[in-house]
Amino acid sequence: MLKFSYENSGITQNELVAYFESVSNAHKALHGKTGAGNEFTGWVDLPSNYDREECERIRQTAEIIRGNSDVLLVCGIGGSYLGARAGIEFLKGNFHNHKQGVQVYFIGNNLSPDYLGDLLDYVRDKRISVCVVSKSGTTLEPAAAFRFARELMESKYGKTEAAERIYAITDREKGALKKLADASGYATFAVPDDIGGRYSVLTAVGLLPLAVAGADIAQILEGAQTAAENFSDENVLNNMCYQYAAIRNILLGRGKNIEILAGFEPSLRFFAEWWKQLFGESEGKNHKGIFPASVEFSTDLHSLGQYIQDGTRNIFETVLKIGSPNREMVIPSNSKDGDGLDFLDGKNMSFVNEMARQGTVQAHEAGGVPNLLVEIPKRDENSFGQLVYFFEKACAISGYLLGVNPFDQPGVEEYKKKMYALLKSKNPVL
Amino acid sequence: MLKFSYENSGITQNELVAYFESVSNAHKALHGKTGAGNEFTGWVDLPSNYDREECERIRQTAEIIRGNSDVLLVCGIGGSYLGARAGIEFLKGNFHNHKQGVQVYFIGNNLSPDYLGDLLDYVRDKRISVCVVSKSGTTLEPAAAFRFARELMESKYGKTEAAERIYAITDREKGALKKLADASGYATFAVPDDIGGRYSVLTAVGLLPLAVAGADIAQILEGAQTAAENFSDENVLNNMCYQYAAIRNILLGRGKNIEILAGFEPSLRFFAEWWKQLFGESEGKNHKGIFPASVEFSTDLHSLGQYIQDGTRNIFETVLKIGSPNREMVIPSNSKDGDGLDFLDGKNMSFVNEMARQGTVQAHEAGGVPNLLVEIPKRDENSFGQLVYFFEKACAISGYLLGVNPFDQPGVEEYKKKMYALLKSKNPVL
Numbered sequence: 001m002l003k004f005s006y007e008n009s010g011i012t013q014n015e016l017v018a019y020f021e022s023v024s025n026a027h028k029a030l031h032g033k034t035g036a037g038n039e040f041t042g043w044v045d046l047p048s049n050y051d052r053e054e055c056e057r058i059r060q061t062a063e064i065i066r067g068n069s070d071v072l073l074v075c076g077i078g079g080s081y082l083g084a085r086a087g088i089e090f091l092k093g094n095f096h097n098h099k100q101g102v103q104v105y106f107i108g109n110n111l112s113p114d115y116l117g118d119l120l121d122y123v124r125d126k127r128i129s130v131c132v133v134s135k136s137g138t139t140l141e142p143a144a145a146f147r148f149a150r151e152l153m154e155s156k157y158g159k160t161e162a163a164e165r166i167y168a169i170t171d172r173e174k175g176a177l178k179k180l181a182d183a184s185g186y187a188t189f190a191v192p193d194d195i196g197g198r199y200s201v202l203t204a205v206g207l208l209p210l211a212v213a214g215a216d217i218a219q220i221l222e223g224a225q226t227a228a229e230n231f232s233d234e235n236v237l238n239n240m241c242y243q244y245a246a247i248r249n250i251l252l253g254r255g256k257n258i259e260i261l262a263g264f265e266p267s268l269r270f271f272a273e274w275w276k277q278l279f280g281e282s283e284g285k286n287h288k289g290i291f292p293a294s295v296e297f298s299t300d301l302h303s304l305g306q307y308i309q310d311g312t313r314n315i316f317e318t319v320l321k322i323g324s325p326n327r328e329m330v331i332p333s334n335s336k337d338g339d340g341l342d343f344l345d346g347k348n349m350s351f352v353n354e355m356a357r358q359g360t361v362q363a364h365e366a367g368g369v370p371n372l373l374v375e376i377p378k379r380d381e382n383s384f385g386q387l388v389y390f391f392e393k394a395c396a397i398s399g400y401l402l403g404v405n406p407f408d409q410p411g412v413e414e415y416k417k418k419m420y421a422l423l424k425s426k427n428p429v430l
Numbered sequence: 431m432l433k434f435s436y437e438n439s440g441i442t443q444n445e446l447v448a449y450f451e452s453v454s455n456a457h458k459a460l461h462g463k464t465g466a467g468n469e470f471t472g473w474v475d476l477p478s479n480y481d482r483e484e485c486e487r488i489r490q491t492a493e494i495i496r497g498n499s500d501v502l503l504v505c506g507i508g509g510s511y512l513g514a515r516a517g518i519e520f521l522k523g524n525f526h527n528h529k530q531g532v533q534v535y536f537i538g539n540n541l542s543p544d545y546l547g548d549l550l551d552y553v554r555d556k557r558i559s560v561c562v563v564s565k566s567g568t569t570l571e572p573a574a575a576f577r578f579a580r581e582l583m584e585s586k587y588g589k590t591e592a593a594e595r596i597y598a599i600t601d602r603e604k605g606a607l608k609k610l611a612d613a614s615g616y617a618t619f620a621v622p623d624d625i626g627g628r629y630s631v632l633t634a635v636g637l638l639p640l641a642v643a644g645a646d647i648a649q650i651l652e653g654a655q656t657a658a659e660n661f662s663d664e665n666v667l668n669n670m671c672y673q674y675a676a677i678r679n680i681l682l683g684r685g686k687n688i689e690i691l692a693g694f695e696p697s698l699r700f701f702a703e704w705w706k707q708l709f710g711e712s713e714g715k716n717h718k719g720i721f722p723a724s725v726e727f728s729t730d731l732h733s734l735g736q737y738i739q740d741g742t743r744n745i746f747e748t749v750l751k752i753g754s755p756n757r758e759m760v761i762p763s764n765s766k767d768g769d770g771l772d773f774l775d776g777k778n779m780s781f782v783n784e785m786a787r788q789g790t791v792q793a794h795e796a797g798g799v800p801n802l803l804v805e806i807p808k809r810d811e812n813s814f815g816q817l818v819y820f821f822e823k824a825c826a827i828s829g830y831l832l833g834v835n836p837f838d839q840p841g842v843e844e845y846k847k848k849m850y851a852l853l854k855s856k857n858p859v860l
Contacts (some may be wrong), residue, residue, distance in 0.1 A: 076734025095548040109729045111783035113759035138770040147762045176769045205535025257817035277733035299539045302508025303707035307714025309841030327541035332577045340568040349800030359849030366511040411739030
């Protein structure tokens with residue numbers, strides 16, 4: 001079961017009591033759908049009322065892809081990219097594409113010809129399926145990449161078989177991609193109208209790629225449902241998820257305007273990227289918000305560790321603890337060669353990793369960095385579902401406490417407008 | 431040639447003039463070796479006075495490894511990890527391990543049994559060489575991983591052949607790894623005494639893995655030498671590198687305490703990690719420093735982009751522009767299918783990427799984010815050498831301007847002390 005604690009944060013329960021009413025109001029606004037952005041709160045009840053039929057279709061489709069493909073190309077950006085990638089690496093590790101099963105690669109999340117070209121060269125001669133994810137179908141990055149992917153598929157398989165190997169996750173009824181999919185005969189899955197991109201990982205957007213990668217998606221949804229039940233009490237003193245939301249705001253009030261999500265597993269890298277989008281895009285508006293950053297420990301203890309220990313004191317840290325590893329490695333003895341670390345002989349690496357975690361928290365707390373802890377038993381489907389829901393709900397409540405609409409992203413349009421103007425201009429400057 | 435400009439930063443030349451004397455003093459302290467940490471400034475003149483003989487030996491060794499290995503495992507952490515990885519991905523792209531040539535993987539930079547176990551399973555049956563990088567040989571993470579690597583090599587090849595396939599980059603004379611290497615017959619390369627970890631990428635630490643990955647290391651050093659010459663004028667008005675250093679401090683004085691390094695190529699991810707270590711570890715001390723963060727655009731325009739555009743206004747942005755891509759991809763026409771992006775038909779992706787860059791800078795500047803620009807012609811060896819030297823020197827000068835020793839990292843010891851105490855304790859709590 002996911003647990004949150006704040007023992008090493010310097011925050012007292014009394015300070016939380018002061019948030020009793022505002023949290024309760026935020027809870028009511030979220031569940032009563034009366035708050036800002038309430039048209040995008042479909043994710044709140046998703047774990048209990050998701051479309052079972054579509055979910056079954058996702059599973060069946062994943063089985064087909066696992067049977068007829070070596071590679072799945074997932075074409076999407078932002079929320080149509082990070083959730084699936086976060087989940088796959090979280091569950092299957094950094095080297096998931098080196099293991100048995102379908103390799104999953106991501107395109108359409110950047111505009112680099114080197115990236116796309118190198119990847120297409122690599123997969124060209126393999127058996128490929130494509131999953132294109134876009135609510136509208138007109139987002140530039142995935143639309144451009146999908147033109148390449150479609151061309152590759154049609155030249156490789158012909159139009160008919162290509163259409164059987166292309167899956168569109170898009171609006172249920174309208175939009176360019178839905179139209180193209182229907183005209184071409186691609187199977188489609190829905191991006192619900194009431195769930196924004198960064199909250200969409202528990203819809204087909206995340207679940208189809210996850211299922212193809214071999215994840216048990218029913219378990220993910222069950223984990224999310226467990227979290228939905230566990231974090232449903234409007235009383236901040238009884239709700240760890242709301243405690244996290246309130247404490248973030250308390251710390252921000254003290255000038256801690258950078259939050260660092262710290263994991264001790266490299267397979268959490270894209271989970272951290274997902275988390276950064278969730279919080280950064282939800283709260284970073286109206287010249288407000290906590291800047292979300294992430295580190296991979298112990299790697300980054302030999303990098304940003306110095307700054308965290310002793311740099312500008314405007315940071316706090318949220319540590320992800322994983323109870324047990326997915327595999328164990330016993331450190332071989334090396335005593336007679338004298339690397340000076342005899343105390344490692346015969347120890348489990350996961351034990352050493354956990355001592356590094358504890359030592360780090362002690363050191364950073366002593367250095368003046370408030371420490372929060374989110375704890376899950378394992379890197380498994382159930383825990384992933386819990387984590388996703390915990391952070392989604394905490395983010396919504398935190399945004400309401402901050403006084404912003406946590407479900408819009410008006411700033412994302414700014415670069416698009418400028419880019420479109422430049423792309424359409426007669427005299428671009430290179 | 432590398433160029434730096436600050437047109438979109440809101441900083442005027444007059445403000446730089448005010449830094450004339452302090453920059454000049456910092457320059458003298460650095461070149462005269464009279465400043466704090468002067469015992470670690472060997473990197474300043476490295477591009478002109480590196481050890482040619484050792485460099486030749488690196489090239490020859492790389493040829494041997496390229497002839498007899500499918501995989502090189504590089505075992506190191508911090509500066510013994512990030513520079514090599516940054517360089518290889520910068521030059522060879524995200525999918526370098528999918529291309530012809532030796533695959534290069536990194537171990538010893540974390541304590542995850544899942545990471546190490548999965549990777550060793552993948553490489554076990556391939557032809558392997560190992561490069562272990564540690565000044566002392568007693569840093570816990572690489573020492574622990576090297577025990578596994580050595581066991582694997584000796585059981586696979588026997589002690590004699592294993593010794594021929596293991597290379598140690600370590601202290602020239604002393605330390606646990608040097609002793610072990612000499613006793614076992616590993617070839618060794620030197621980590622110079624006067625160059626700290628995060629400044630070591632142009633020594634064997636970075637150059638051997640880079641050469642194995644197929645990089646032309648002479649060109650890297652030549653690029654660094656070009657930068658050393660171009661950025662040698664003590665007058666801040668004539669030295670772009672010092673302008674960057676001064677402007678960072680001017681912006682910090684205005685409350686911009688987060689710097690975001692923004693690239694438009696996913697292959698810059700680990701270059702950004704290297705940069706984060708360089709600046710974070712050099713300046714993040716005495717409760718001072720700019721927090722270094724990074725983004726990958728356009729990916730993260732659909733994530734942290736919202737925050738950058740409109741969140742708390744304590745950030746500035748340093749954009750890396752790459753003049754031309756390593757390959758070109760022409761976007762296929764899709765007009766009749768109506769993704770609404772007809773203006774993309776037949777355009778080079780790199781052109782669209784550059785318009786995204788220009789649009790982003792315009793949007794962020796309009797949003798109140800000072801923008802700095804570092805520009806290189808291409809992702810090639812020469813540019814990599816220039817970039818490394820530019821940032822190393824800027825970091826040293828910037829640290830001196832800030833009033834810290836940019837060459838120590840006392841805070842890194844804190845977690846180690848706590849971790850060691852926990853590891854040696856009789857009753858660890860799990």
